[in-house]
Amino acid sequence: MSGSNITAPTQFVDAGGERYAYRRVGGGTGLPLLCLQHFTGTLDNWDPAVTDPLAEDREVILFDNAGVGRSGGTVPNTVAGMAKHTFAFLDGLGIAICDVLGFSLGGMVAQQMALDRSSIFRRIILVATAPRGGDDIMHLEKPTLAPHLANPALRGFTVLQKIFFAPTEISQAAGAAFVARLQQRKEDREPPSGPAVAAAQMAAFREWEKPPARFSELANILQPTLVVSGIHDEMIPIANSYQLAGSLPNAVLLVYPDSGHGALFQFHEEFTRLASAFLSANSAAAPY
Amino acid sequence: MSGSNITAPTQFVDAGGERYAYRRVGGGTGLPLLCLQHFTGTLDNWDPAVTDPLAEDREVILFDNAGVGRSGGTVPNTVAGMAKHTFAFLDGLGIAICDVLGFSLGGMVAQQMALDRSSIFRRIILVATAPRGGDDIMHLEKPTLAPHLANPALRGFTVLQKIFFAPTEISQAAGAAFVARLQQRKEDREPPSGPAVAAAQMAAFREWEKPPARFSELANILQPTLVVSGIHDEMIPIANSYQLAGSLPNAVLLVYPDSGHGALFQFHEEFTRLASAFLSANSAAAPY
Numbered sequence: 001m002s003g004s005n006i007t008a009p010t011q012f013v014d015a016g017g018e019r020y021a022y023r024r025v026g027g028g029t030g031l032p033l034l035c036l037q038h039f040t041g042t043l044d045n046w047d048p049a050v051t052d053p054l055a056e057d058r059e060v061i062l063f064d065n066a067g068v069g070r071s072g073g074t075v076p077n078t079v080a081g082m083a084k085h086t087f088a089f090l091d092g093l094g095i096a097i098c099d100v101l102g103f104s105l106g107g108m109v110a111q112q113m114a115l116d117r118s119s120i121f122r123r124i125i126l127v128a129t130a131p132r133g134g135d136d137i138m139h140l141e142k143p144t145l146a147p148h149l150a151n152p153a154l155r156g157f158t159v160l161q162k163i164f165f166a167p168t169e170i171s172q173a174a175g176a177a178f179v180a181r182l183q184q185r186k187e188d189r190e191p192p193s194g195p196a197v198a199a200a201q202m203a204a205f206r207e208w209e210k211p212p213a214r215f216s217e218l219a220n221i222l223q224p225t226l227v228v229s230g231i232h233d234e235m236i237p238i239a240n241s242y243q244l245a246g247s248l249p250n251a252v253l254l255v256y257p258d259s260g261h262g263a264l265f266q267f268h269e270e271f272t273r274l275a276s277a278f279l280s281a282n283s284a285a286a287p288y
Numbered sequence: 289m290s291g292s293n294i295t296a297p298t299q300f301v302d303a304g305g306e307r308y309a310y311r312r313v314g315g316g317t318g319l320p321l322l323c324l325q326h327f328t329g330t331l332d333n334w335d336p337a338v339t340d341p342l343a344e345d346r347e348v349i350l351f352d353n354a355g356v357g358r359s360g361g362t363v364p365n366t367v368a369g370m371a372k373h374t375f376a377f378l379d380g381l382g383i384a385i386c387d388v389l390g391f392s393l394g395g396m397v398a399q400q401m402a403l404d405r406s407s408i409f410r411r412i413i414l415v416a417t418a419p420r421g422g423d424d425i426m427h428l429e430k431p432t433l434a435p436h437l438a439n440p441a442l443r444g445f446t447v448l449q450k451i452f453f454a455p456t457e458i459s460q461a462a463g464a465a466f467v468a469r470l471q472q473r474k475e476d477r478e479p480p481s482g483p484a485v486a487a488a489q490m491a492a493f494r495e496w497e498k499p500p501a502r503f504s505e506l507a508n509i510l511q512p513t514l515v516v517s518g519i520h521d522e523m524i525p526i527a528n529s530y531q532l533a534g535s536l537p538n539a540v541l542l543v544y545p546d547s548g549h550g551a552l553f554q555f556h557e558e559f560t561r562l563a564s565a566f567l568s569a570n571s572a573a574a575p576y
Contacts (some may be wrong), residue, residue, distance in 0.1 A: 170573075231533055231541075242530055245519055245543050253519075255533050255541035256575050270575040274562075277389040285458075288545050 005051045005062065006184045010043060010070065015092025018085065021070040021190070022093075023062040024056020027105030030279060030283050031122055032098040033060050034050075036106025038128075038261075039201050042069035042190035043147065047265045053261060053272035057280060058099070065090055065109070068197055069190035075200035079105075079132075079208050083112040090120065097188040098123040099279055101125040104236060104261065105201060108132070108208055114221045123279055128233055128261045132241035132246060133214035138166065138205045139238055143217070157182050166232040171258050174266040207247045218247035222284035226278045228271065230263030252278070252286045291315065292412025293339040293350065294472045297533075298358065306373065309358040309379075309478070311350040314343020318385040318567060319410055321348050324374065324394025326416075326549075327374055327426060330357035330478035333445075335469050336553065341560035342389070345568060347387070351377055353397070355386055356485055357478035363488035367393075367496050367513050371400040373496045378408065387567055389413040392524060392549065393489060396420070402509045411567055412513040416521055416549045417464070418528035419535060421502035426493045432522045454520040461544050462554035475493060486544050506535035512574035513539040514566045516559065518551030540574045549563030 002027035012019050015052050023043050033054055037045060043062045051060050066073035066085040076082050086109060090098070091188075100121050102110030107129025112122050130137045140149055148154055149161035161175030229241035238255065245253035254274065256263040264271045281288040291314035300307050311331055321342055325333060331350045339348050354373040355363035362368050374397060378386070388397030388409050395417025402409050418425045428437055431459075436442055436450035449463030513536050517529035526543065533541035542562065544551040552559045569576040 165552070194320065201455075211349075239533070245545070246526070248545070250545050253541065253543035257533070257538050257540065258573070268576040285546070287555040 003055050003060075004045070005048045009145050010188050010190070013089065013092045016085075016088030018066055018088065019072040020066070020085070020089045020092070021064040022089070023146065024050050025060040025062065027059045028055075028057040029057030030099070032095060033058050033279065034060050034086075034090070034098050035060060036100065036102040037063070037065070037068075038104035038106060039205075040193040040198050041190065042193060044069075044185060044190045047178055047268060048184060049181055049268040050264055050272055053268075054101070054213070054276060054279075057276060060084070061098070062095075064190065067146070067200070068193060075197050077200045077203035080114050082109045082204065083116055086113060087117065096120075097122055099123045099125070101127065101275070102129060103127045103264065104129055105204070109217070111221065114223060117215055118220070118222070121223050124221070124223045125228065125275055125278065126225060126244060127228045128230065129238055129244070129249050129262050130236050131215055131218055131244050132208055132211040134209065134240040137209050137239070137240070138202065141232065158190060160262065161233060161257050164260055165266060166230065166258055166260045169257055171260065171266060174259075176261065178262060178265040179190045181285065190205070190274045215243060215247045218244070219249055221248055222250055222283070224278075224283065225285065227251050227253045228256070228264060230256050230259030230261060230266070232259060233261045233263070235261040250286045252288070291340065291343050291348075293331070293334050293336045298476050298478070300358070301380045304373075306354055307360040308354070308373070308375065308377045308380070309352040309378070313348040313350065314341050315347045316345040318346030319460065320383060321346050321352050321567065322374075322378070322386050322388045324388065324390040324397050325351070325356075326392035326394060327493075328481040328486050329480060332357075332395045332470065332473060332478045334386075335556060336472060337469055337550055337556040338560055341556075342564060343568075345564060346387070349381075351465055352454030352478065355488070356481060365491035365495070367396045367400050367492050368483050370397045371404055372402060375405065376409070380477065384408075387411045387413070389415065389550065389563070390417060391415045391466055392417055393492070399509065402511060403505060405510070406510070410509050411518065411564045412509070412511045413563055414513060414532060415516040415552050415564065416495070416518065416524055417532070418524050419431060419495055419503055419506055419532050420498040421530060422497065422528040423525070425497050426490065427530070430522065441545070448550070452548055453521060453554060454518065454546055456546055459548065459554060462547075463550065466550060466553040501515070503531060503535040505534070507537055509536055510538055512566075512569070512571065514563065514574065515539050515541045516544070516552060518544050518547030518549060518554070520547060521549045521551070523549040538574045540576070
């Protein structure tokens with residue numbers, strides 16, 4: 001293994017008038033893999049059990065969008081605004097083409113970027129995310145989510161065990177292991193996101209949920225795409241992944257059982273094995 | 289490669305008062321893989337590009353149910369009846385446990401067998417099939433299917449290019465290649481199925497479509513299961529695979545783009561690679 005998000009130093013790049021925080025993990029012959037993060041997540045929310053195996057054959061680039069972690073600027077209240085910052089970041093690094101893994105909110109940013117500048121991505125992995133105009137996106141007031149978020153005993157990463165994993169013994173155990181892995185990094189950590197980050201990102205979800213036209217623009221994302229979801233995702237329900245698979249012209253859909261929003265963390269060995277195979281393929285078609 | 293459905297001899301076994309036709313392809317350390325066939329399909333409808341790679345690590349057993357091909361007896365008009373014959377066949381071969389690949393009608397038989405005798409299967413692959421109580425199962429009168437089936441120019445295997453593949457240039461080319469592969473076997477071929485086979489199997493679909501209770505019994509199929517479908521399947525639409533993934537407690541769902549009922553034949557390299565990995569896994573969980 002050639003690197004780890006447990007130890008990779010946080011770096012900074014000035015681009016487009018902002019300073020962005022990021023980390024580079026591993027390396028290899030593959031194109032870099034840009035990883036775009038979920039609601040309120042920072043560089044420290046990337047599970048090393050996912051980033052590190054993917055980094056064996058390619059450089060994995062983790063990125064804090066504007067206003068998140070130690071990145072400067074203000075959190076945009078639209079996905080399109082987040083896409084603009086991500087372009088500025090990549091331009092600042094001199095990266096004209098890469099692969100992308102967009103998780104949840106990050107998957108929306110990845111879709112927007114693919115529409116705005118199709119040459120930016122070679123292959124796309126969309127995990128636990130939704131198309132523009134999708135249904136039931138991040139409604140944290142739902143009875144399946146709200147009690148966990150309101151529980152004062154579930155501070156910091158620990159609430160993720162409840163809201164990213166299914167309410168079964170096996171999935172909850174995987175969630176506990178995930179939370180423990182996030183705490184392996186001891187130094188150079190990011191500040192956790194506060195209410196201002198959450199509010200702006202939530203506004204972006206609401207804007208993403210109500211577009212002028214539903215789904216038709218997905219026909220323009222021609223990249224080989226891998227869509228991944230847990231069958232019991234309460235935060236962004238599986239119907240959104242079914243819509244992505246039905247509307248993207250070149251997408252393989254992979255759904256895991258007994259898991260929720262964090263299926264990629266629960267099945268980190270299996271997910272990274274299949275995702276690496278997908279990224280290593282050179283076919284114009286998504287199946288790998 | 290240790291065997292091929294292009295050349296494997298057709299064999300016969302007497303069991304439970306019937307004589308069943310079958311073929312054994314390949315071999316290896318894995319459990320045998322029983323392959324259960326689609327509507328009107330015989331041993332000759334198994335694509336060697338699917339059977340042969342799977343047979344590199346295990347014996348693949350192809351089976352003509354009662355009344356199909358050179359198997360004796362009468363085609364049952366229920367899936368449960370077909371399951372009974374399949375048990376008699378396996379008992380006749382002395383096989384107490386195996387893996388199964390059930391395609392379309394064969395996937396329904398596989399589900400019924402798993403419910404009737406759970407010890408019979410270790411791992412299950414269900415391709416282009418539907419749960420009991422599923423929707424829009426094999427309605428050949430649909431406008432997307434009927435004209436092809438009524439076209440006298442599309443005789444024998446050639447109609448499969450139209451009804452098993454999506455109406456795109458790439459998928460149709462894959463369909464033509466599939467039809468050509470089915471014709472590679474020159475000797476010892478099965479007689480094609482006639483109207484009596486079709487009528488009895490169609491009655492079985494109708495009975496399968498209208499069960500007393502929908503989906504709940506799927507909770508009893510605990511085997512690691514891989515559910516596979518083409519996104520544009522007109523014969524057994526994708527919603528049925530979504531229902532299977534949502535109701536089976538231990539199933540990974542894999543959906544291919546730009547393909548129909550015959551997605552496993554269109555993406556034979558990719559499908560057999562992933563299916564082999566799934567079958568080679570020993571985890572109690574389906575993800576592999």
